Amino acid sequence: MDKHKDIASISLLAIFNIHFFLPTCYASNDTLTPSQPLKVGQALISAGQIFELGFFSPGNSSRLYIGIWHKTDIDHRVVWVANRENAPLEGDLASLIISSHGNLMLIDGKQNTVWSSNASVQSNSTIAVLQDDGDFILKDNVSGETLWESFYYPTDTILAGMQIGFNSRTGRESFLTAWKNENDPAPGNFVYGLTDERPAQSVAWNGTKPHWRSGPWNGWKFTGIQDIAEGYSNGIFVTPNNQMGAASMTFNNFDNSDVSIGVISTTGMVEVWYKEREQNKWNFKLAASLDPCDAYGTCGPFSVCSRNHAPTCECPKGFLPRSNEEWSKGNWTSGCVRRTELMCNENRSNLSFNASKLDGFWKVGQMKLPDHYVYLYDKTDQGGCSQWCLSNCSCLAYAYPDGIGCLVWVTDLIDMQQLVKSGEDLYLRLANSDLGVKSRQTAIIVSFVSISVGFLLGVKWFTIKSIRKRGKVKGHLADKKGTLIDTSQDNIQENPASSKGSSELPIVDFNRIKIATNNFSEANKLGEGGFGTVYKGSLEDGQQIAVKRLSSHSGQGMEEFKNEVILISKLQHRNLVRLLGCCIQGEEKIVILEYMKNKSLDTFLFGKYYRTKRLELDWAKRFSIIQGIARGLLYLHRDSCLRIIHRDMKASNILLDDEMNPKISDFGLARTFRVTQELANTGRVVGTFGYMSPEYAMSGQFSEKSDVYSFGVLLLEIVSSKKNTGFGYHEKYLNLLGRAWQLWNECKAPELLDQSLADSCTPTEVKRCIQIGLLCVQDHAADRPTMSNVVLMLSSSEGEMC
Known part of the structure; x- marks a missing residue:
């Protein structure tokens, strides 16, 4: 070192x-x-x-x-x-x-x-x-x-008394931006600033990609920096992100004999330099990114980087390298995968599951906590935090650092590092068989669940006996053996073919699908997401289809699969994708959809060839797509036979047909509501960060207004051709929403528009869309419009502009 x-x-x-x-x-x-x-x-x-x-x-x-x-x-x-x-x-x-x-x-x-x-x-x-x-x-x-001050416009250096940070209400944001090179002070690739998370952390970005991060601020220091002194000793102090959406970092010289400065270097190093006031020479004090472990994501998902171990990257308990071949060559970026699937992700429709297999937590000490944490402000002790995580299938780990409180992770754990002297305790969720020991608490839970399961099995036996006598019960059918087939809207049997009461959906033979997709060849692949891969296929009669093959390692189990099959089969709207069939064979779970020649909206806005493809979407087409998505959501919320909350509205889930008409797809996370129901809570927060509404991401509350928030983000992305979560930090804005709010407050809303649309757009429509988008992404759900109001505003020629 x-x-x-x-x-x-x-x-x-x-x-x-x-x-x-x-x-x-x-x-x-x-x-x-x-x-x-x-x-x-x-x-x-x-x-x-x-x-x-x-x-x-x-x-x-x-x-x-x-x-x-x-x-x-x-x-x-x-x-x-x-x-x-x-x-x-x-x-x-x-x-x-x-x-x-x-x-x-x-x-x-x-x-x-x-x-x-x-x-x-x-x-x-x-x-x-x-x-x-x-x-x-x-x-x-x-x-x-x-009237103006240079401290509001920092370059690559933070001085004592200067602030960098953001205020999402006013739109004001400030970052440090490195020189282009040693001889050119023009803005370079590396940018340093605070994130808009709670609690905030400081990050150095290389363009739009994280290069290094500090870990969350705990009130005294950034928890992920090796051996860093507390803030009052090193001169760093952070005003934490609050409910008003503002945070700032200041740099102070508490010792009058020394002068310190913070710098983002041309190579992306975050440095601290000091000199005594009477001296005329700077001395090096601290730098981040000196060690390979400091580079963001060196070891890939679910892998831990350690400065004192060989090899540098290791899989934690309960995990194995995703690719032994790559790891043997010193390439760890593919990360690790679970040795044993979590109990939460197994199919629980069969009540005979083994209660002794309940998941538990494995404590890993002295950790730089992973990125993409979610702060649960209402969990006031570690027990409550642990229980929340254990009862939510999407929760992969939790921590309860001093000065912060409950942090949970619902996405892949990335950028973990084992520190030498400092760090925090991370509680990693593992399958019971990987824990090795059963705690007394686990034993109590197992006993309770065992009793509950026994009771439910007794109820099931009694119900079957009754069905044999009566022949049928409301919402269920019985076969000759007395086996229950649940045909209610919330559940279907493992094989949809045996449940004609749920839908008349065709069941397609697996071998037929293999032939149609050329054995799921790479050449037929249309795209890949968190729940699996989508392939192009062609049936014997020449009909083209899209085949969504769920991955065995995906988060979408039988529950989500059945959910998607039932929901889509019951929905008919020109702006919703049409379901043609499904297949279940062994571990294979496949959905067959109508084929969309133009794939998904994100390929035009952010895909590999977006610079040329986005030119195919002039303003008229974009405005038509916005209106189509709004009408599709209105149908789901108010006009369909079921009241449905999609919960995963984003550009990649909007498919485009031959005429560029939008169709909402991917209903694996959707939930049905009663007609009179306005709000629901879920123990499993799922979806895509950047599109989730605050109340859903923080506390699991979802409603129509959750979809409205996601629609607002999507609308602003369509207008700007910029992704909310990948917005260019070199432009000194935390995300697209922050930029949009600032431009609106300054009456410069049209500057958000993709400049390639300047000649084809209608200015009043652009302003109206931006205004509607900002109304939809307001923090409080009650302030957001309904989709019926959105459709009305989109069709109106009037709008209150700034």
Whole structure:
């Protein structure tokens, strides 16, 4: 580890050795006035002789920038740059002025504006002051009101007193963005900031992909950084994300003898540097991403990275490498898979399951907790957190860190690391056979379940005897042997062929499907999702079909399969995909759907060839798709024979036919409601992050308004051609919704539109769609419109715009 630090320190210090054209004279004070511009060769000096602002040229370049650095720093490490995103200046006739309109402006020798503060200024009585904390402020010289400040627009460095973070209500967000390279301060690929999770964590992104993360903030420190001191010792403090949707990180110098700065380097390293106030040289203090384990997802899903073990990556108890061949070559990115399927994922329709096989938890200590956690604010003790996870089949692990509370994981565990001295306890859900021991609590649960099962079996025996006498009961049929076949809307027998009461759906022979799909060949694959793979097929009569083959390792078991078969077979609408048949043979569970030539909507918006394919969707087609999806959802919520909540509305579940008409698909997670029912709770939170409504993701509450929220996200994605969860962090916005809210608040909503649609769009329709999308994604379910209101608003030609 020390060797790594030495090498890193040498390489990092080299970044600081940048040559500049230094000023040869100084302005008279720390203030810029309309009558006293700043020219090349001059500088402003803060009142305490701490910071300096002036022109500089990186490396051997002749390009000029306006920047700020510590005055006593011999390396002149630039901590802020004004015109990094604009064309650099050439020549020595440039100047920084306060314009006649009261704004800061950087102009070249031809009086062209290269950069401006663009503040909202009511008068021209403004001055600009360089303060001792390094903040360059523009203020009204009469009222003293600050109109603009450099601290709101950080570059690659965070100074004491500066904040980075977000406020989803106001749309304001700030990040650190690395230089492009050592000689070019233009924004580079690496961005550092806070996530909008509760609790927040800090992340360095490489473009849109996570590069490194700190783990969640516990009130004193980021829990996933090896050997980091508590916040008050290292200068870091985070204001936690609250219900108002705001969080910020500040960097303070509590020891007056030292000055510290935080930096995101050109290589993506998150660094802390310090120097004594009387010194003129920076010293390396801390850096993340020094070890291979610090790189995001080095070991793949469900795998643990360890600095002190060989090999670097290991599968935790109860797991095996997904690919032994890849692991033998030192490639661990495929991760690990379970040795034994969880009891929760087994088919429970047969009441004779063995209660002694109940899942349990295995404690793994000193862990950097996995990414993509969900915070359960209403679980006030570890027992409640554990019980919630155990009773929810989608919960794969939980933790109860000091200062945070209950965190649970409902998606693949990614970016786990075993720390040496620090870290948290992670409770990993395992099948009973992989636990090795049974706790007293498990024994009690097993006894209780055994008694319950015995009682239910007795009831079943009594019911069968009664059926033999009566021949039938309401909602059930009996065969000659007295076997129950449940034909209610919530359950069907293992083989739908034996349940004519549930639907008249054709049962297709498995061998016929194999022939139709060329034995499920790769060439026939249309796509792959969390529940399995979809293949193109062709029947003997030439009819083309889509074959959805559920994976044996997927989260969709017999329960979800039966759910999808029953629901789709009973639904008929032009904007819903049509079910043609199904197949159950052994472990095989297959759904046969109508074939959609244009596949799914996400392939046009975000797929591999989206840059060209999205051009096929002009505004008229997109608006028609939005309206079609809305009508399909309205049918599910209000107009079908069943009242259905889809629970997984997203672009990949919208199929497009030959004429680009949208059809909602994938009903594996859908749930039916009674006509009078408005709200339900589930112990299993399933779906796709980025589309889940807050009340559903946090507490399992779902309703029509959950689908409305997902529809709002989808609508904004269609308008912008940007994915909510993969939104470009280099654009300094946490996600698409944050960007949309900010533009709406600034009355710049049309800027959200995919610019390739500018010539084909109808501006009023674009604004109306953005407005409807934002109404749908409001935090509180009661504030969102119903789908009937959405359909009405989409067809209206009027709308209240900002």
